[in-house]
Amino acid sequence: MVFTKKKIWFSGVALFIFVYSLNFMGYSDYFPLLLLPLLGILLIRSKLSKWFLTTQAILLAFLICYSLMALYYGYSSYFAILGRIIYPSMFMLIGYYVASVDTPKNLKSFSILIIMITGSTLYGMLSLIKTINLYGSYENVMSALGGRLIEDLWGNSYISATVLNSSVSLGLSLLGLLFIKNNNLDSNKKMLKLAILAIFLASIYTSATLGNRTGIVIVIVSFCTVFSLNLNFNVKDMLRIITFIISFYILKLLFFNLNIFGVKTYWENSFISSRFENSEVYHDPRYDAWRTIISNFNENLFGGRKIDLDVNFAHNLWLDVFYDAGIIPLILLVIFTITSLISLFKLLKLELPNIYKGLVIGLYTAFFLTFAVEPILQGFTVYFTFFCFLIGIIQRKLISTTTRDC
Template identity: 30%
Template sequence: MIQTKVRDNSIFSINTILILWLALWSVNFMGQGTNIVMFGGIILIIIFLFKGRSISFSFLIIFYIIFLFGALYSIFLNYYFDYDILRGYRELFIPITLFTIGFLSMDKKKSVMYNAKLIKNFFITISFFLFLYAILNLISHLNLFGEVLIYERKIYDIWSKELVEATAQGSRLTLITSMLIPWILYRQSFSKVSGICIISCALISIISTLIMGNRSLLMILGITLSITFILYLKQNNNDIKRTVQFLIILFIVAVLCIILFVYDIFGVKTFYESSSLYMRMEKSSGSWFEDPRVKAWIMAFVGLYFNPMGGSKTQLELSIPHNLWLDIAYTTGVIPFTLIVIITLFYIFLIIRLFRTDELPESFKIFVCAISIALLLNLMIEPILSGHYVLFMIFMFQLGLIQGLVNKIKSENSG
């Protein structure tokens, strides 16, 4: 009995350290988020290995592909742009560090449900502190400058004391907002405190999006809601009763929103029409295919045929395609592009494996699907490796977590 308690306390302390590490990284503490990931991550890996956490052959396969991607991407990047060789540590070591920590944090001695709850707690921690960082930046900016300029959408950064792109702040609000969807579908799986926190943070995030003039969060929320609801119906075998209940709730919410807006209750309409987003939408015109970002995607993809080794030689209307996979193709060519596509396919395959397993509650599956869809959508529309690197780090960390959980499930089924 004494040994069991000691082991539980030891594991608890490791998870506490891990959550603290996630919080400091997500809030970019003192502007040192990348260094916290790198050097704190190495310490965590040593602790996990010292505690006897093991790796698998499937882990080594993905580890090698991530390492190969980081090495080749760094080599091409340094060749084309003559970066300092030390800069390569970010692309080379941080992805494999995050992937390894995610995998090792799944404890094979504990139950599947224990590990699933860990993943949920990890993502709530990451999402909340990303949100906190973005909101503190926005509050500081409004306190100093009074508004966000529509022609120069930059936000004050509390750590660097400089103005940074508003989109970089908006992307930090995506995950906490996407959690609103699993909360709506499976409220009973969240504590009251978590539920209140998610609702409050999501509403504040939407208001902040209007202030900053960002469209991405609203688009991502809408698409994530649609896809997640389809998965929810599949879970429940297209249960008519559940479908009708959900649609009624959506209809009531929509009607309330329309009434609040039309009659300007609580100044909702006035606030929206004075926001940066409204002014930006008013000035935008043309079809979706005329959007500069979509044009950049098409040109970058076609340009890969003419410039297979990258080098940023394809002529674009933007400085970069604003898409993780196409950015990599555009700058470093077809080889790193192929590797990141393989890594992404592993990620999607593992998410599908989780969704189809019987060992996990349906609420957890929807939780993972919602944050994964939101994350992938965000990776599709922003310059990830050159401005939104935190999203790529989360992507690598989640890949390790999900593979660790899938391996745990496999080991239990085979045992």
């Protein structure tokens, strides 16, 4: 095998993405600093499109404006502000670079997204397993710690279930890929599908154990959006759908209704089952927080958390930005959001393998559903950084693949 400069660079980037997504040794806040020299090289050598530069400018304007307001109100430290400004923009550029050295079959960018999802999923699952091994069960964890907390994989500090749920949400979006034909992407189709299945199962185990109701929504909605890529049905496709539906109901009858292997008993005694039964969806504290902020919008135009909420955050990316920093960062974030959606719609029109489009649209679904219900920039900025990395890949894909740089 001949190792060219591009292969060496790509391998290094892939390793970095995995280490960063795994939060290796708890140093994810510091690893990107090692890439600052690389950032300068990429800026010099990469041919950046106007669309990318425009999106990057909007992102930077939002991050700077939001960070300065958060610093003014004392919501963040200087180091956190620095990372919040630099890292998302840096990862967007790295994503752009990854797509610029992609293979004609799009294997490199597809692989590195799977690597990112794998690292993030492993971090969540292994942190959960470590904590359960220490306490015996997740119920014991909640009883001992007084809430839905998990001991970090790499240390003795505790992280919220919200962070763990966000960490595995990307893996939950992969179910639909198992039903898409893998054409023109990878010759080893069986190994790819097995890897995707393993990541999904690890994610669903973690999410269910933590009682994550949003995770169930991500699985269902992402599956539907990914499967919608195969809307040009023929008889064979229709038979596959009918077979899947019939198989699902047969398995439900055997394993749940008839309680084979104790599946029904396990579900009824599980934490996530109790969360569905003991909570009223329309009276979720998050929804109350949304209504309160929207109905008192004018009281918080310059941020500062002027509106009294029953919870610490609004649990919504856009409303939390407004709650913290006011209307100007919110407008910039909305523009960036619209730009990212336009990029997605443009990508879906390209001649790319359906499994590639399925991965992207599934990730978008996971990102936006999690953005809608969690305080991302207040609790898990890494997640927003992952999103910017994906945006960078997409925006490079929008350029003709006949032109390659770096």
